[in-house]
Amino acid sequence: MPLRFLTACIALLIAVTGAAVFAQTADPVQDAANRLASASAEVRAVERAADVATTREERAALTDRLSAARAAADDVGATLDAQMALVEAKVTEIGPATPGIVDAPDIAQQRRLLAQRRATIDSGIRRGKLLIVEAQQLADQIAADQTAELGRSWATRNRSPLTPHFWTELIVATPRDVVRAVHFTQQMMDDVGGGLAGGRLWLAILGAVVAVALGWPGRIALREAGRRYAIGAAPGHRIRRTGYAMWRLVTGTALPTLAALALVQGLRWSGLTAAAAEPILTAFVFAVGMGGFIGALGAALLMRSQGSWRLLPIGDTVARALLPWAWVLAVLTGLDILLSAVVETMRLSATAIAATDAVLAAVRLLAIGGLLFTLGRLRSRARAAEEEAGAAPDAADPAVTSAGAKRAGVGIVTLVAWLVTLASAAALLIGYTTFSLFLTRIVIEWLAIVVGTFYLLLAFVDDVVTTVFSANSRTGHVLARGVGIRPGAIDQFGVLLSGVLRLGLALVAIVMLLTPFGSGVDSTVERFATVAGGITIGDVSIAPGAILRAVAVLIVGLALARLFLRWLNERYLPTTSLDLSGRNSFALIARYVAVLLATLWGLASLGIGMERIALLLSALSVGIGFGLQAITQNFVSGLILLAERPVKIGDLVRIGTEEGDVKRISVRATEIELADHSTLIVPNSELITKTVLNKTMSNALGRLQIQFSVPLGVEPQRVRTIVLDAFAAEPAILADPAPVAFIDTIADGRILFNCFAHTASPRAAYPTRSAALIAILQRLAEEDIDVGTVPQQLQLLPAEHRPD
Template sequence: MLKHCSSFLFCLIVLISSSTLAQNSQLLNFNELSQQWNNELNQVEKELSDANLSDDRLSALRTQLLELQKKLQTIKIDLSEQQKTYQTQLTELGPPPAEGILKESKAIARKREVLNATLSETTGQVKETELIQINADNLIERLSTIRLNRFTKEIFSRSLSPLSGQAWLKASTEALEKYELQISKYQQLLADETFNSTFKSGLAYLIISLIPILILMKIIGNWLRKRYGRIAALPEPSYYEKLRAGLVLAITRTLFPMTIAIGLFILLQSGPLSSFFPAPMVKTVLSVLVMIYLVTGISRSMLAPDDPHWRLIPISTDNAAYVHKIIIGLSILFGADLILDNYFSLEKTSLEFNVIRKFLAGLLISGFLFALVIRKSIWRPDIQHNFRNEHPLKLWQRLRIIMALLVLAIPVTALAGYVAMSKLLAAQIVLTAGLYILLSTIKTLGMELIEELLDPDRQTGAKIQANLELDQDGKEILEFWIKVVFSFIMFFIGLVGVLIIWGVDSQDIMEWGYKAFLGFKIGDVTISISNIFLAIFLFAGTLLLTRVTQRTLEHRILPRTRIDKGIQHSIRAALGYVGFIIAFMAAISTLGLDLSNLAMIAGALSVGIGFGLQNVVNNFVSGLILLIERPVKVGDWVVVGDQKGHIKKINVRATEIETSDRATLFIPNSELISRPLMNWTHANQTGRLILPVQIAYGTDIQKVKAILLKTAAKHPEIQKYPEPNVLFRGYGESGLNLELRAFLFDVEKVNLVMSDLFFEIDDLFRQEGIEIPYPQRDIQLKDSDKFLQAFVDAISNNKHH
């Protein structure tokens, strides 16, 4: 026994020591990592102090800091999870017993001690990680400030004025020298036998390889154009058909040059030819060629200068051809400028040459843009081709004025010596306009697709509307919110694109997005876009699953059971409430909100609810009582006050009742609980019919009774037991009052049965000569003798006259 106890103690000591060593090694590992991170930040800070640090090195340091930030965030999340785990374990152990109470076991005390020490160390690691994150954030902000200052200095720095004659002389001389040098290089290249043989063999191999690919693309392009392109049989195509055909034509027209460009790039960068052609230059030239083809194809597809029926932009044919030529010229000019920038970045050039070259490029671009601005008719949408609701005319005119001012600023800033600013304005205006056109096209296409998908006349729209149980108003609301979300996404993409075009670093935007996605703190509250979207997704997904489950129960499962329809409705409604509660709790837990805080908020709001929302809460609770106690259920025929009808739906606030006039009556649920209510069909569908009959005095009452009983016995909706009976209700002013009383199988048919009985009774009374009385009135005149005597005297006087 002692031997086993010693073995157990030895194992226990080994486990405790191993866990302690593991904790120490983990702590040692974190200490090494933190020291490494601090050294890395110190090195970055030292490099940032160098005023001659290159832009490439700044970008590399920024990438390094961003990667470090991601590592720190990941480690911080892991440490925070460990911290929560240790805190939960301590909470489960509870506080140590007070003095004077039975002591706890040594194992529990040791475990509490270890957990407290581990929690303390983990908390310290979390704090230290946060401090390192703050230092990294400060360095990133410092680096961004340095880059912004450099960019601002470059843009607003004044160089040589293009008006200088010496600058033009030196630039033209240098351009001529470079041209002659380049011609000499190409002549030498063409005289090289190795290059010629290699290039000819490679070109032949490329042609042989591209022929089947081009044939296949030709077949695919023809099929796409035939199926989705411009169909001559459509005299007035819809906007969606125009947009689809334009995109197909633009893509098919770009397939050939893109394929050839890829083949040439592979050829020129393969084997010995790569030494003759620098890869960046080849890539730039071929990319520019593809870009020119693509821009030309998109412009021709949207403007359709040769086919106005397929034009997407509401302008006249002359203006469409005019704008198309300007777009082609701008694309060629931009492509050439990009090639020259890439080429001269590999060559040493003088300041005068760069200034004159950039001035000429900006001047040409401003000339094309000015030609676009100066033509007023372009900025006035053609009424005959106004396919969609365009912006107001005033907005287009204001946009034209703003663009004219920006275009005018291009040559003015260049002549003033701010050549970099001039070149920036020229490029950014064109790129911003291109981005606007692209996003507007995508947005329009998206809106058309949303309308088509939700169109109830189409199969997809009908299924969506049926599955979600949407009426016309619900469909319009869903379509509206989908369009709002899509428009917000397009706006966000456009905003990011404009920021990038106008100089904001893409890494800065990615950093902002990364922080917003993972979460940022405002005070003690952490806001995370990822958690918000996940919460919305879980909430909407759970509600959608609940709705699908409700529809499955309502249409497939419950109808095959013998459960009453009212109980089926209660089950469906209860499932909806449960699903909403689960969805709400899932969303709250995903957002990471403390439920105790929500309880405090709910307690504070209860006062407001007690005063301001008393009726709403009263109706909601009453609705739950109606669903649980079920004094009324869907399908019951009820009478509330002077209103009666069938219950169609029990909602959260009010109950819908359909009257016999097919009008919908909304009665608050609290009214159905607090006021007297007659439910004709609560237990079953049977009910009593009371039919009043009046006959003339002197009629054989027994004969009438037999007729009434015979008529009731023949009607199929009247029960045989209890038997119908006739009551003598007394003497009326005009006749004898009788009542035919009978029980119906379905009380909802009482009006129809009464009508049938009245028709039958009236027919039998006519056959038997039974009189149905009408109101009789006896008129008595006071002092009638005096009135007659006066009347006689008046007549006699008339005779004497």
């Protein structure tokens, strides 16, 4: 028995060792080829399935399968690239074949094997790249089919509610629909009777009790607990506002959803429902959750009872007027979801479905119109209140300008909403019910939901990150004391991390806004990556659609660049240790880089790659060199000024006979404010190629000089003491370097004094010299010391003594 056991153990060990050796000796190239074949088969299967896919869900599943196939092809490509590198290394190690010399048989055999392996790997790499392209094209085709299907549904025209045919068809279809509804209701009643007979009614009652507890007292209790925590324990005022708003959104969404789920689950466990009612029950839970989310979002943003915590820049009156409309939209959204599920589950006629859509569109139009009327009335009241205030606003005031810009923006948004609402009403009246419902359901409500949600998320993320990664926070103290990070660097990291996260949220918001228009999340993200990478396939497209797309991308890129520069100037650079001139140089370079990247992004979307741009620039280089020589010289000089910074913003400089303060440095010219408050614009090449006197470079001090003379009989030490005492009494004169008073010379019976002192800045030298000179003259007058300059004598010589 022990011998058999030992033999079995040895056999098992040999089997395991052999499997490990086999796994280690498996050819990775062959394995990659097998995976590539599987991915290719998957793409072919998706291509066949795409021809018969009819619903959005089926197309989304096919897109996911294509994404997985592309990921597998990318992985295979990475593996084959590594194997190709190994083959190339072995070929290099063997060396090239020498003409006239016959290689040894083993060397020749190895060369043939390496050549075959390289050809196999190269073929696999090419197949993988081709498969990636095919998968991308197929995904684009599926997205295009989805968009076309959506367009066809928009273009479907039904009977207009204003025509008699609409009501005639509805009256004809009503008896059949009533029979179906009665049959479905009877089936539901039979299920309810069977559940009551089963004796498990208490489960439904328990579910209803739990639902009421969660939906009313539980939600209020959690909301109040979050408010108390925000007031008593949350760090900072900003994070209290956004944190409490997020808490209200989460509790206002989760608790009603859990309440609906508890009610539905109680009905299921009690046996009061059947499988036929499952779509309605699922839609009920989703409708309650979606309605709760919209209502909670409106309550979190408006904060009707706590105006100091309100995120939106509106008053209490506006918040109280808008909050009921948020709940109206929440109820309409929930009813829309539930009613659509009921109509679909009962399998009503197409006429009934069209009538239901028309009713939903009409009710939504009434709600949206009421909301817009409320906004218009509030704006009229605000304008009347401003007019009754009397004083005309100062147009130069930045606050007034910002308020005017906000009002203009609200006016534009309101006008666009009115136009969409009127277009939806017109589409409904002429029979395009699906398009009308789409405009009211997606363009207005979905846009408002996405914008409101991401507005709250952007504020919350910024407050949380900048609060956690702050020099004054607990995390900041730990990083500063434990790791030794500079406090300013912690603030910079918080601002940078906040910017990155908010940029990611902005991209997600764009994807969410595009999703209802037929673009899935995967396809939208892939398009963003393609445009951002500047990858082009095929020749340049000059079609109108390509041009419009390039213009749109350029506008988006410039808008993002502007937002980035605003964030850089207002948020990030103030946290650095750079001075004003350094911030200006950094912001200016970032501005041109951002504009350049936005331009390249637009050209890439048009199909113009970097190689074509380089070819165009090389062709125009000669003309640019001769025609724009001065501009190019100033541009390069501006870059040198921004990099070396021999002249900075705030420096006091003298160029020729002009002297003033540097106010602005751009890549073409520098602006200098003169003493008379005029502006001298100097080309940058003048500052680089000519002599410039910078009086404040490296924190230069100002120097003042006073010269006067006294009679020869006056004691010099007494005069020197008066001068030095006057210098010491002047607060702007520095003690180090110490003021000095020298005897310059003695001429014509007078002693000439030459006195010097220093100030902290050259700008303070002139007024300080005037004040010191007044004090010295007053003291010399009190001491009865005659002060003046060396007298000049005019002597007339006879003609014979005049020089020739």
